[in-house]
Amino acid sequence: MGIIFDEKEKTFTLHTEHTTYQMQVDRYGFLLHLYYGKTAQGCMDYLLTYADHGFSGNPYDAGMDRTYSMDALPQEFPTLGTGDYRTVACIIKNADGSFACDFRYESHSIREGKYALQGLPAVYAGKNEAQTLEIVLSDHASGVKAQLLYGVLPELDIITRSVRILNAGEGSITLEKLAPACLDFVTGKFDFITFYGRHAMERNFQRIPIAHGISKIGSFRGASSHQYNPAVIVAERSATEDAGQCYALAFVYSGSFQSEAQRDQFDQTRVLMGLQEEMFSYCLKAGEEFAAPEVIMSYSSEGLAPLSQNLHRCMRTHLCRGKYRDVRRPILINSWEAAYFDFTGEALLKLAAEAADLGMEMFVLDDGWFGNRDNDLKALGDWQVNEKKLGCTLGELIAGINGMGLKFGLWIEPEMVNEDSNLYREHPDWVLAIPKRKPVRSRYQLVLDFSRKDVVDYVFGQICGVLDQGNIEYIKWDMNRSLSDIFSAQTDCQGKVLYDYVLGVYDFLERLVKRYPDLLIEGCCGGGGRFDAGMLYYTPQIWCSDNTDAADRVRIQYGTSFVYPVSAAGSHVSASPNHQTGRKTPLHTRGVVAMSGTFGYELNLGMLTAEEKDEIRAQIKSYCAYADLIQKGLYYRLSCPSEDEVGAWMFVSEDKSEALVCAVSLAQHANMPANYVRLKGLKENTAYREAAGGKIYNSTALMETGIALKGAECEYQAYQMHFVECCHF
Numbered sequence: 001m002g003i004i005f006d007e008k009e010k011t012f013t014l015h016t017e018h019t020t021y022q023m024q025v026d027r028y029g030f031l032l033h034l035y036y037g038k039t040a041q042g043c044m045d046y047l048l049t050y051a052d053h054g055f056s057g058n059p060y061d062a063g064m065d066r067t068y069s070m071d072a073l074p075q076e077f078p079t080l081g082t083g084d085y086r087t088v089a090c091i092i093k094n095a096d097g098s099f100a101c102d103f104r105y106e107s108h109s110i111r112e113g114k115y116a117l118q119g120l121p122a123v124y125a126g127k128n129e130a131q132t133l134e135i136v137l138s139d140h141a142s143g144v145k146a147q148l149l150y151g152v153l154p155e156l157d158i159i160t161r162s163v164r165i166l167n168a169g170e171g172s173i174t175l176e177k178l179a180p181a182c183l184d185f186v187t188g189k190f191d192f193i194t195f196y197g198r199h200a201m202e203r204n205f206q207r208i209p210i211a212h213g214i215s216k217i218g219s220f221r222g223a224s225s226h227q228y229n230p231a232v233i234v235a236e237r238s239a240t241e242d243a244g245q246c247y248a249l250a251f252v253y254s255g256s257f258q259s260e261a262q263r264d265q266f267d268q269t270r271v272l273m274g275l276q277e278e279m280f281s282y283c284l285k286a287g288e289e290f291a292a293p294e295v296i297m298s299y300s301s302e303g304l305a306p307l308s309q310n311l312h313r314c315m316r317t318h319l320c321r322g323k324y325r326d327v328r329r330p331i332l333i334n335s336w337e338a339a340y341f342d343f344t345g346e347a348l349l350k351l352a353a354e355a356a357d358l359g360m361e362m363f364v365l366d367d368g369w370f371g372n373r374d375n376d377l378k379a380l381g382d383w384q385v386n387e388k389k390l391g392c393t394l395g396e397l398i399a400g401i402n403g404m405g406l407k408f409g410l411w412i413e414p415e416m417v418n419e420d421s422n423l424y425r426e427h428p429d430w431v432l433a434i435p436k437r438k439p440v441r442s443r444y445q446l447v448l449d450f451s452r453k454d455v456v457d458y459v460f461g462q463i464c465g466v467l468d469q470g471n472i473e474y475i476k477w478d479m480n481r482s483l484s485d486i487f488s489a490q491t492d493c494q495g496k497v498l499y500d501y502v503l504g505v506y507d508f509l510e511r512l513v514k515r516y517p518d519l520l521i522e523g524c525c526g527g528g529g530r531f532d533a534g535m536l537y538y539t540p541q542i543w544c545s546d547n548t549d550a551a552d553r554v555r556i557q558y559g560t561s562f563v564y565p566v567s568a569a570g571s572h573v574s575a576s577p578n579h580q581t582g583r584k585t586p587l588h589t590r591g592v593v594a595m596s597g598t599f600g601y602e603l604n605l606g607m608l609t610a611e612e613k614d615e616i617r618a619q620i621k622s623y624c625a626y627a628d629l630i631q632k633g634l635y636y637r638l639s640c641p642s643e644d645e646v647g648a649w650m651f652v653s654e655d656k657s658e659a660l661v662c663a664v665s666l667a668q669h670a671n672m673p674a675n676y677v678r679l680k681g682l683k684e685n686t687a688y689r690e691a692a693g694g695k696i697y698n699s700t701a702l703m704e705t706g707i708a709l710k711g712a713e714c715e716y717q718a719y720q721m722h723f724v725e726c727c728h729f
């Protein structure tokens with residue numbers, strides 16, 4: 001059984017296949033955190049210590065006991081107002097203006113299956129695959145209740161957490177801070193692993209010690225952001241890819257967020273993941289409630305590789321949905337880097353014909369097909385097909401492309417508007433703007449107020465009007481600026497807007513998914529500015545970055561791999577020299593890198609030589625052969641591309657009978673020593689044949705010493721080796 005309540009000890013114990021999580025209702029009704037780690041049995045409240053600490057206050061109920069303090073005890077859902085002076089998970093402003101909340105245990109229930117969250121994305125599971133624990137805490141003085149939700153998915157080694165705040169009191173309250181996940185550690189030295197970046201260089205790996213003070217990452221851009229990703233890892237200082245304790249917290253949310261890591265005065269560690277505090281001030285009238293998005297948690301005692309694999313499995317099979325969840329996605333050609341805004345219908349058909357000839361499977365028409373959108377200054381919001389530019393109707397264009405044996409996909413950016421658009425001219429009041437202030441522009445565009453249902457309804461109608469014009473099997477949902485000027489005319493509580501905006505986006509996406517169940521949606525936000533677990537619930541793949549340079553992509557995809565499955569990472573072969581960096585890389589390298597994602601092409605195929613075309617045909621053939629292994633295999637990082645001279649990673653089938661090793665040489669010197677890459681995850685002392693060369697290798701030697709990469713003949717040379725288990729040496 002996944003969840004056990006021990007009546008005598010008042011403990012809740014959550015077991016997954018390899019992990020245990022335990023908490024306890026203590027003598028005063030506080031919900032204390034006892035343990036999260038490797039499977040363990042019995043009550044672990046002996047881990048708690050009590051001491052008289054100066055300037056750490058004591059709850060009134062503790063009487064004259066100066067050793068009992070919330071300032072030092074590990075907790076499940078610490079609030080401001082109990083004498084805990086660390087950073088807390090919840091701050092509530094009461095009707096009387098005070099900031100205080102003292103949650104104590106009220107009741108609990110355990111049920112089969114995983115809870116769902118109305119209007120929010122969440123991990124899902126069959127009735128037999130998960131259990132839900134709901135613990136109700138209440139604050140006696142205000143009547144406010146917190147319903148803590150825990151989803152336990154034993155086979156996946158995943159525990160999810162969410163919280164619902166219910167204002168069961170009489171006056172209005174305001175939520176000033178809410179983090180659905182808090183992890184308190186009474187001992188240990190940890191690192192905080194986060195993924196920072198910028199537009200076109202997302203999810204760089206950073207590992208810093210959790211020191212005294214608070215380390216905080218987050219976004220108040222309205223989207224999860226390029227700058228920090230809403231997923232963090234807490235790793236024992238000595239933890240590596242293959243050893244040591246580590247914990248992941250991935251927020252299933254696509255808006256502003258924050259994660260904090262604090263080492264306190266007693267050398268204890270607290271880590272929080274939740275909503276951002278800036279501009280979040282959510283009013284709840286009497287009787288109203290607020291549901292926070294959930295956090296996916298996982299633990300590994302064997303290092304970062306299995307931790308990532310747990311997250312990959314969970315997101316791929318219990319968060320992503322729809323027809324394309326488990327199948328290889330169509331290999332696409334995207335028109336953006338092939339033609340940008342500069343195309344005609346005829347040119348598109350030509351590009352499609354070349355793509356079909358090379359073996360591609362879907363044509364995606366990117367930006368520039370609607371209104372008078374010939375550049376990025378205008379027409380966002382005018383979702384009418386520019387038939388003049390296409391020289392035909394959209395239906396005719398699609399029929400032409402379908403006739404070549406290709407599926408058809410389309411780019412949209414529903415949340416945005418240019419001032420130079422009919423939509424803005426008709427509804428200037430639909431954008432986020434603060435009265436009497438001029439809004440901040442970004443990429444010449446403003447943001448539609450998606451916290452308003454009427455705005456969402458209107459745009460939804462317009463987009464459906466386009467999608468109904470032909471056989472559209474894919475859309476790329478883009479979002480090309482950060483939010484600012486947070487003000488909505490529809491509410492008198494402006495502190496709700498950023499959150500309600502995200503709910504508006506989710507509502508739109510959910511309606512889309514319901515109305516077009518077979519549609520494949522790829523998320524995008526100027527590349528990977530909204531690459532998060534929340535979006536994956538609606539869009540099983542997300543454009544990883546606007547940077548398509550293969551060498552930079554090795555680093556971007558490396559950072560992405562810590563949390564997100566390869567099947568989620570949109571990745572294309574583009575032109576060389578690369579349009580973002582000017583770097584030249586071999587076509588083979590671009591292919592190897594793009595294959596470690598949802599594979600596609602994004603370049604003018606008409607410019608290719610006959611040899612390059614043959615090479616692309618061969619790439620497509622290999623991708624089809626390896627796709628299952630790549631998308632569903634266990635992913636191992638074999639190097640750290642920001643430190644090592646080679647970027648290397650591999651995929652191993654669940655039964656370990658085959659593996660695909662990929663590497664890219666990132667530095668070129670004269671008279672170079674050989675680069676050795678140590679493989680991982682193979683069966684011990686087993687013979688594996690490398691398919692291309694036919695040579696047979698001992699797997700233990702491959703894992704202990706490695707395989708030498710033949711000296712690179714040019715910069716950024718890539719290597720791809722397919723190993724298959726064979727019966728003899």
Ligand code: GLA
Pocket residue numbers: 336366367411478480524525526527543545546
């Ligand atoms: C964003 C996307 C690109 C492309 C352009 C179109 O930058 O990330 O892939 O779609 O918008 O304007």
